[in-house]
Amino acid sequence: MIRIESVTKRYPDGTVAVDQLSLDIPDGSITVLVGPSGCGKTTTLRMINRMVEPSEGRILLDGQDVQAQPVNTLRRSMGYVIQNAGLFQHRTIVDNVATVPRMLGWDKARARKRAMELMERVGLDAGLARRYPYQLSGGQQQRVGVARALAADPPVLLMDEPFSAVDPIVRKGLQAELLRIQAELGKTIVFVTHDIDEAIKIGNMVAVLRTGGRLAQFAPPDELLSHPADAFVEDFLGTDRGIRRLSFFTSAGLELTTAPVVAVDATAAQVAERPEAASTPFLLVTDTDGKPLGWADRKALAGGGAALDRAALQPYGRPFEFGRESLRDALDCAVLSPTGWAVAVDGSGRVVGVTSQETIGAAIRSAHAERERQQAARGTGLAKAAT
Amino acid sequence: MSAYFDIPSDLQHSYTGLIGVHLKEALLPVLFGLVVALPLGQLCARFKWLYPPVLWVTTVLYAIPSLAFFVVLIDYTGATETTVMIPLTVYSLVLLVPAIVDGTRAVPQETLAAATAMGFGPLRRFLQVELPIAVPAIIAGLRLAVVSSISLVSVGTLIGNQGALGNLLADGLFYHRTPLIVTSVVTTALLAIVMDGLLVLVQVLLTPWAPRGRKGARRVRSAAQEPDPGAGAAASAGPAALEDAVR
DSSP: OEEEEEEEEEOTTSOEEEEEEEEEEOTTSEEEEEOSTTSSHHHHHHHHTTSSOOSEEEEEETTEEGGGSOHHHHHHTEEEEETTTTOOTTSOHHHHHTHHHHHTTOOHHHHHHHHHHHHHHTTOOGGGTTSOGGGSOHHHHHHHHHHHHHTTOOSEEEEESTTTTSOHHHHHHHHHHHHHHHHHHOOEEEEEESOHHHHHHHOSEEEEEETTTEEEEEEOHHHHHHSOSSHHHHHHHOSOHHHHHGGGSBSTTOOOBOTTEEETTOOHHHHHHSOOOSSOSEEEEEOTTSOEEEEEETTTTTTOGGGOOGGGOBOOOOOEETTTSBHHHHHHHHHHSTTSEEEEEOTTSOEEEEEEHHHHHHHHHHHHHHHHHHHHHHHHHHHHHHO | OHHHHOOOGGGOSOHHHHHHHHHHHHHHHHHHHHHHHHHHHHHHHHSGGGHHHHHHHHHHHHHSOHHHHHHHHHHHHOSSHHHHHHHHHHHHHHHHHHHHHHHHHTSOHHHHHHHHHTTOOHHHHIIIIIHHHHHHHHHHHHHHHHHHHHHHGGGGGGGSSOOTHHHHHHHHHHTTOHHHHHHHHHHHHHHHHHHHHHHHHHHHHHOTTSOOHHHHHHHHHHHOOOOOTTTTTTTTHHHHHHHHHHO
16 A cells, blocks of 8 residues: 655745645555546645655555655656656567567566566557557557557556546547556556546546645545535536446436337237336337337337338337447437337347436435435444554 | 879978878868867757857857968967868867757657656667767768868968968969869869768768658658658758869
């Protein structure tokens, strides 16, 4: 664990970058430092590997003061990823990735072999190994940056706005890739960003810092959205907090019905047998494989699937993957659908049922209540631990 | 033809001998200049306040006529090659120091921070990161310094037989032998062009990592979508070298 103990960074001109900051950064998870510019988030990160020395307080790594070991030994035990990757433009990709292992005294062949493994791990084609950084796109360079940081298998990874300089689509891909790699490797990651959405998406814990380097709130993203500590955090989180929070609730428990679902080859009799669904005059028509085609009026289907005019089907918006996607996705699908009903599919795109906005609303309310109970329980747990 | 290569005996050198002396007197000062300029430029890049005074001093030194240098130096080093090479070394600094400072400053902040964060000490960082990345800028400075040094060696004529091809030029004027003048000027110009070309070659060999020319641009396009800022930068060498040498 990285423990930041009442750390202050004051510059000779009197500016206070970080003010009495204390944080316990848990092992094996992603902790995000987020805040507006001038909040000291990068300074805090750089104090962990001593690129900046604190004026007061101390930082412990697994109980040992980071000052206790030689600075370069400390740094080589922590991966570091920076904005724009900061690759060595005069070295090939494979040599960039092999930098720290080489410094640790590995022989060239072993370091390169390790570098090739890491390139694969971060999704880089082996054919890029002999290229130079200028021949790669920004997103590819950033992947190299991550591979380079992981090369010596450090337990700690420090990431300083690593994805800020790439376009939103590439950023989304890199974020997903980081979460995938983290699921495999379980590093202790400290991640700095100014983008609260990025913080909420990738953080297990999020520390919101305010200008002047003071901690505003340190909480899991879900709790941050539901219980912002003060007006600053609330303002920083922005609008749609409630909607955004729904992405932390699984759709797995959502009540589905197959009553209004018919296959396109259904006969008139089969359509007539369909029980009247609670509140919709529509039936969801699927192809013979079970994939959704669109919503049809009960009357239009009276003659069976054969008589159906496919062009007259109402669109279903987009389906959500049941169990994998969140209540936010389910609600979004329901809102997008002209009938107000969301279509749930399995991993291969086959319809497993449909659900109404009202049902989703009820699920949201019960999920909220459940989460409140959990948070209350954890709150008392923490209070106990503190006493 | 012999009119052009019939070197007067008072020069005490054959034609190739003159070329050898000329190159030695031109290149050694640049080499010494580089040895001084590397640490000096590095200090200027690191301590920003140092750069303006250093630049001021090198510029003022550059403004001192070589004759004035000779007058002072001749008491200590006599009418020797050394007396010619000391001012040339000093003159090269005005070109080399800014090249090294610019080259070192051109290393992106992210690259430096990443190197530090990976546990590079200052010396290792300088030798393995900053210096290699500064190579194109340093060679650009070297090309100017070498070409200007080759043209400046001729002033050695002022202290006797130390001007190499410059003395050939002086003899041509003295004996009214125009072919010798042509030989001297053309040879000096060719030396400058050849040395400049060699430095370009050295740069190409040292920097396989730099985007350059059409070939580089095409590879960039196929590999990624980044624009290619370095294209054509190396193209404009020849004519400039010629002008400088003739001047």
